[in-house]
Structures are given as C-alpha cells and as structure tokens.
Amino acid sequence: MLYIFRGLAGVANGGIASLSMMIVSDVVTLQERGKYQGILGSMVGAGNAAGPIIASAFATHLTWRGLFYMLAPTCLLAFAASWRWPPSNMPKLNLKETVAKIDFLGLFFGTAAVILLLIPISSGGHVDTPWDSPLVIAMLTVGGVCLITFLLIEWRFAKLPMMPLGMFRNVSVSAMLGQSFMLGLAYYSYLYFVPLYFQNVRGKSALIAACLQLPMVVTQSIFSVSGGLYMSKFGRYGEVIWFGFGIWTLGSGLLIMADRNIHIGLVSFFLILIGAGTGCTFQPTLVALQAHCPKAQRAVVTSNRNFLRSSGGAVGLAVSSAILANVLKASLPPRLHSVANSTFAVRNLGSFSIADQDAIVDAYASASRAVFIWCLPVSAIAFLLSALIRDKGLVRKEEKVAGEQNKSDVADPAQDVEKATNVAMTDEKSGAAKGASAVIDTSGDHTRKPSLSIASRKSDELNR
Template structure:
C-alpha cells in the first residue's frame, strides 16, 4: 500500500511510520517515500545521498524521518535531560550580565566589556540556524551531544581567561554550543511527541528557558560578590556533563542511514559559510556601532555593506544552488510561518533587551546590589514559567493556539506600557506587579508560537523551521541590544553634559564607568548622574512598547489550523489501521488456498494422504510449521515415495 503524496500540512502529521523524505527546493512537492523504496533507489547513499535530478534541475536529497514514540517513563527522562540543557544555555546567557562589572574591573576594560555578552550572542545566533539541517543529516543525538561539549569547553576556558581578548573568544565558543542546544532540544521533543501533545511539552521546555534566563542574574551576582566571577562560568561545566550523560543513556539513537562521506556531501557548505560570514559581519557592526566605533566610521560601514552583500549571495545560493538548503526559502511563502519569523525577531529585541537593561535600572538607578537585582527579576521569571506551562496544557487540551498567542501578546504589551513609567521613585510593589504582568504575557507566547510555526509547515521542515525561528529570535536580541546600547550610550553622555551640576571631566568619568557610578561624588552630583541614567533608559522602554505592540498586531495574521490537522490526521490513521486489519485475514485465506492447491497436487501424484498441510509444505515455506498435523511417519513415507527411495 503506497502512502499518498504529502502536498498539505495534513500529511505532515502522519508521524507513526518511519519514512525517507525527498526534499526538492522550489515549488515541487515534498514527498515522503516508504523507507524500503527510498533505500532501494540505486546509489542514494553510496553517491552522497543524491538521487535523480529534480524538476527544477536541482539534485534531490533524501533525509530520514527521525520521529519516535516513547513510553511516558522514558519520555520523562528525556524531558529532564532536554530541560536541564536548555536551562543551562539560557542561564549562561544571562548570568554574565550581573558579573560584568567585576570582570571589567579585573581586566580594566570598561569600554570593551559589552563584547563579553555580544560575542556569545553573535556566535549563538550565527550557528543556531545550522544545527537544524545538520541534525537532519547526522542525527539529533550526536549533534546535540557535540553542541553540549562545545558549550562546556567554552565555559571552562572562559573561567581561565587572563585578558579581555581571551574572554571574548571563549565566550564565542560557548555561544556556538549554546545555539545548538537551544534549537536541538526543541527539535528533538517535536520528534518525540505528536503535534497535539507538542504544546504541552514545548510549554514545559519554555518554563525551563524562563527559569534559566531568570535565575542567571541572581547566580552571576552571587558568585561575583561572594566568591569570584570565574565561577559564573565554571559551575555550569559539571552540570553540562550530567546533561551529556543523561542524553547518552536516555535518548534513543535514531540511526540515520548512509556513510559518513555521503552525509558530508549532503551538507550545504557554501550556504553555511555565507550565513556565518553575513551574520558575524552585520552583528559585529551593529554591536560595535555607537560604542566601540562611530556609526559613520569606515569599519562599521564596510562591515554592514559586506555583510549585506554576502547575505544576498546566501539567499541566491539557497534559492538556486543548494540541493538541501539550511534555510529553505519556501518557508517564507507560507504567510503564517513568515509572520511568526518576523514576530519572533521582534520578541527577541524586547526579551534580551529587558534581561540586560532591567539589571542596569535596578543596580544603578535604584541602587540595588547584583543579588537584589536578580531577585527583582524573579516575578517576571516565575510568572513566565507558570504561564508557559499552563498555555502549553491549554493548547494540547483545546487543539487551538491562537487564543493563547493573542491573549499573551496583548497582556505583554500592556505590561511593557506600564514599564515606561519606571523612574527613580517607582515603588517596588509596582515594579513587581508590572513584571508579573509581562511574565504572564510573554510566557503564553514564547513556545506556543513554535507549535504554530510547525503546525503551518511541512513535517519535513520541522527541524529547519525550529532552527530558523530560533535564529530570528537571537538575531532580534542582537539588534535589540545594539539599538538599546546606542540609544543608552548616546543619551547618557548627552544628559550628563547638559547637567549644570556636573563638570565635563566628571561627566566623562561617569560615562566611562558605564555600569557603576564612580566614588567621590557629592549628593548633588550623584542625583544628577542617576537622573541622567534614568532619562537614558526611558527611550529603551518606549522602544520595547512599540515593538511589543507590533508583535501583538502580527499575531492576528497567524492561521490556527492545529485542531483541523489533528482531526484530519485521525481518520487517516483509523483508515490505515482498518486496512491493516482487513489485510491480515486475507493473507491467511491466501495461504490456506495455496496449501489446499499444493495438497491436491501431492494427492494426484502419490495417492491420498490427507487434505492437511505436510512437512514438505513447511519446508518450502508454503505454510507455517505449526499448521502441520500429519504424523511424522506418514510424512517421511510421503517424502521417500516422492524421491523414489525405499525403506
């Protein structure tokens, strides 16, 4: 029985049988093929996994479906491993924020300290889009374990850094590993659970993301104040090793067929090089513009132009050249998927911006310690965790994700609007209340939008949809931090110089300290500096409000088809099950008819024995040996007579 051609999202949910999926870029349909048929094609794996040319002149590449279903107990063990990996990745990205002042003091590098965070985020963003397709080719398990090892190595070396250059390089290594963790943990769980159950488990993974991102600043501040900032990086290493061990023993290995050389030939090397180069050039330019370098400097302009040209070349390669693109452009033909990518980019701007600049507000404008700053972020984290979990359960129960997405973005936008009222005298109760509102909003959207993207795309594109979506979130975060940094740095100096209380030298000293006020200031000078910091942060809050509102508007353009897919997929499965049940008695009937025919032939040749099957029938695989009921002696006599032998 041949499976039907998958031309709609309904076929994407037929996940219970392994298939070998042929991917042809362009308008050609994505057709799942039976595993046996795919393996029977000549030289698919021997010739680098490349089969016949497609309709558009491109080579057609076979990728293997890695879906699996596990008993609940095993699924729970895998979930714990994935949740720990995600928690560590996001914790590592935010814990450094409260450790930056201590690092800057040790290395005497206040002006370049922002590159500790920027290098991690740039590498995270650049590599994140690659892991989805790489895991399609080499298998999820080994690629995830490799990403975790890279992450651990980067953090270990970061703790041993002796200067700012070493710190920036090693943080980039950790970021490259973290990018793989973020994408693969979500991809793997999408492989292990059905589309209906996906909301529940992705919501729980979203809770791990929220907890990691939220407790990071607390842990970073605690190590910086009570021990040394180096432990901010070192303490993640043994925990990452535990995650690797969990994954090795608990995550089933879905073997991807083919030789290593054949798999290497499937990789879109040209596209990989181009997207890495384009991302790095563009993000280095926007991260350094306005702080390390002037926006109109030759270096920044050259990096932006070069990055833009390389990115255009990348799009052409993915469109016309790559047989198995790392970012298939057909994804952007789907309105809902395209909207979610744009929306995720906007969410990244606000999400990462808040995680980095709320601690600046708490520690400088409000005078809190690093630990207190982290504690003030907990209302945002806890409510985001609860909302992510609850919304996932609701999506799985109702089969609808748009109500959660709409509600979440509206509540989040209201919270961001209230955040614009933050000043030097805002009560702690109001701050906590507003952050609870924001957390309950963003928690309903963080992972629900991933379920929406996967539901609107093809099953074959599940990994690249997840990787591309996370890529847009990270690159949004990079843009957000760069824009906020430019606004904050420029306005801070402007307000300091405009203050009648501060001299030019004092304004320069305060601006150079950036993350802490210099000692020796009078009360009036200190108040003027704090007012300048508060005024410099205000435009960032207003930008967050505008971006959040735009995200809320975009959410109404996402098609909600999860329930329809589930309902349409169920009859397909029932029909297949019914057909299988009907075929089983038919096969037995055919075997019985064949046995009767063979028996009649034997009777005409050697006289009547019995109408029951013989051992010869069993020997010739015509019947099951258990169906032979004649005595051993009569069967042996029959065989001797047939062979012309005598006793």
C-alpha cells in the first residue's frame, strides 16, 4: 500500500515540479527568468531544510505517520490556492485527438526500464540477492531490453514523444541534460546519506542529524536567488554554471575527509560549498536550457530535464545504497556480518563489546566515505561538461518585443490616440499617405488601412 500511494505522490510531484517551471517560463521574459527561477529554487531548498527536521521530530516524539498527516492538509491548501489564483488559458482541444497523441508506449517501457534496472542495482550483493542470482540477472536483462525499446519508440514511432531524441543534436543542450542527470546522481545521494553519516558514524539523533544538514540546504537557497539575480542583471549564465559545478566538485572532494574523528564544523563547511554549488546549478541550468531552445520546445525540454534529474536521483540512491551495503559488509569482521542486515541504521551498540562497537562504527565510516568518493567523479564529470556549453545570453529580440507589446496592451487609450494621430500627420506631410485613401503595397496582394484611420477609430472608441 505504501509503495502504491508513494507512486501516486510521485506522479503528482513530477507534474507539479515541471508545471511550476513552465509557468515561470510563460509569464516572464528569458532575461527575467533567472531571478524568478532562482526564487523557485530557494523554495525547494527551504522545503529540503524544513522537511527532514519536521519528519524527524514526528518520528522521534510522536509517530512516523505524523508527517503524512501534516502533508495532507498542506496539499489541500496548495490545491485551493492553485484553483483560485493562477489564470487558466487552456486551449479548447479535441479530447480524443489529444489522448491519441499521448506516448503511452514510451511511458510504459520507460517506467518498466527504470524499475527493472533500479531494483537489482539497489538490492544486488545482499545475502538473498547476490549479483549472480538468476533474479538479478533476469531483471537487468529485461530492464535493458525495455530501455532499448523505449529509445526506439521515441526515435521512430511516437507521435508526440515524451523524450524527443532530436534535442540531443544540440551539443549545449546535450551537455546540460547530462549535467541534470549527474546532478540528480550526486545531490540526492548527499541529501539522503549525509544524515545517515551523522547518525551512524557520529552518533547523533535523527533530529540533530537533520539540523546538521541545514548548512547545505540553506546555502542552496541563498545561492539559488543570488545566481538568478546575477543572470537577470547581466544576461549571462555561463559564469554561474561554471562556478556552481566547480565549487560543488571542490566540496565533494573535501567531504571525502569526513570520518568519525573530523570536527563537525569542517563537515559543515564542506556542506556549505556543496550547497553553494547546487544553488548555482539547479535553476541556472534550466534557464540556460531554455535559452538554447525555441519557445515551442521549452515545455518538453523542461519536463525532460526534470525527468533526467529525477532518474539520476533514483539511480544515485540505488547505487549509493548498494555501495554502502557492500562496503559495510566487507569492512565488518566475519562475526559481525549480521550487522550489515541493518544497513541504514546502527543497531543498539550497547549490546556489543567496546571493541565490537569500534569495529561497527569504523565500518559505517568506511561505507559512508565510499558513498562520498563515488559522488566526487559524478560532480567532476558535470563540471567538465560545462566546457561544452555555449553562453548565448538571455536577451531575445522577440521576447523583448513581446514584453513591450504586453505593456502597450494596458496603456492609456488617450496616449494611443495622440501617438497614432501624430504618426498620421507626419505621413501626410511626407506624402506617404493622403487622407483616408488606401495604400497599396508593392506586391499588390492586400490593402492596408492608413494610420489616420487607426487614429479615427481610436478616437471613436475613446469617445464611446
């Protein structure tokens, strides 16, 4: 039951995440988008900061179900706000034709590929599911076939593909989509396994571990807004992306030093560097992606970027879990291998001798360090991909003209009349137009109304 309803929540979360970014891209120009996407990213960071603290408080003092009890009314409030305030301009479409265009085959095979590949990756190497077990091999094989089938459907058969492969022809777009996948690989691993490091290696409670992660997520919010403001002011995104992935890679390398003896303040400093990197990469890469795509393709590029980031997160958690479990078991003495069955939580250490307690904590420290080591090349690859991104700037003539047109739509009608009349009088003096006579263009295809007629109509409208 938990898996089913978590799956439904995931469907909703994926839609909300993509739609919120699409709405921002629709209502503001490309140059202003960095600022608003940065604010949106800061809200994600704030949620990542508050969520673990609230959840750990419920789990420690009440019940783990308490968080879900709190989320339900919160979601109802968000639903009511979405129903009340955002304007709806949904076009009238034929329902049958719209449903026929949905890529159901791609959705089925893509989902099957993700599930069948992630389950054996995350559970492989355990006592009941060794890597050479028929179940693991079968799931990896079928998952690989589903992945190839999904790519074939998107390439040749889907009327409206959920992942158009043509977008990968643009080198900059391909690089940023690759960065999104790498970003998910590393970021969600940190979000999940850093608190486990504080609990299992440093002996902190769940609530304290959540608080010790605040330097990363709070810094992420601050730099998300700062990076967005920089892009909006200077109309560039290359420097923000370079800085973000660079400082993230630096923080990832330094976090490898985290063991059971390092000062907590140093670990917090490393997390601040990682948080600054994530803040400068989450939303700026999205704005840069949209800058490299025509307006008609921005929705599909945005959704695919989020899909790859989420897929990277799922793969990253699966791989990190497998690394943690296998390194933990390999680091434990044979007499303590049963401890590895509790991969994500240290058993009651009081039931072990002092020597065994040290061995268990050292094993968890080695396992956590292995996860941090795996995240370093991931962030480094994302940093190197920045070299393939060409900064095209954020100022677009068509969007600027559209913005000016929007302003003119709400201008004072009297000013419109005065402007139109002045233009008409200037045209008359130059001999370009005479009274209310029509002006025929050189192609002879159609007749244009003179500017004086426009002024007359505006005057009549104003008088009415």
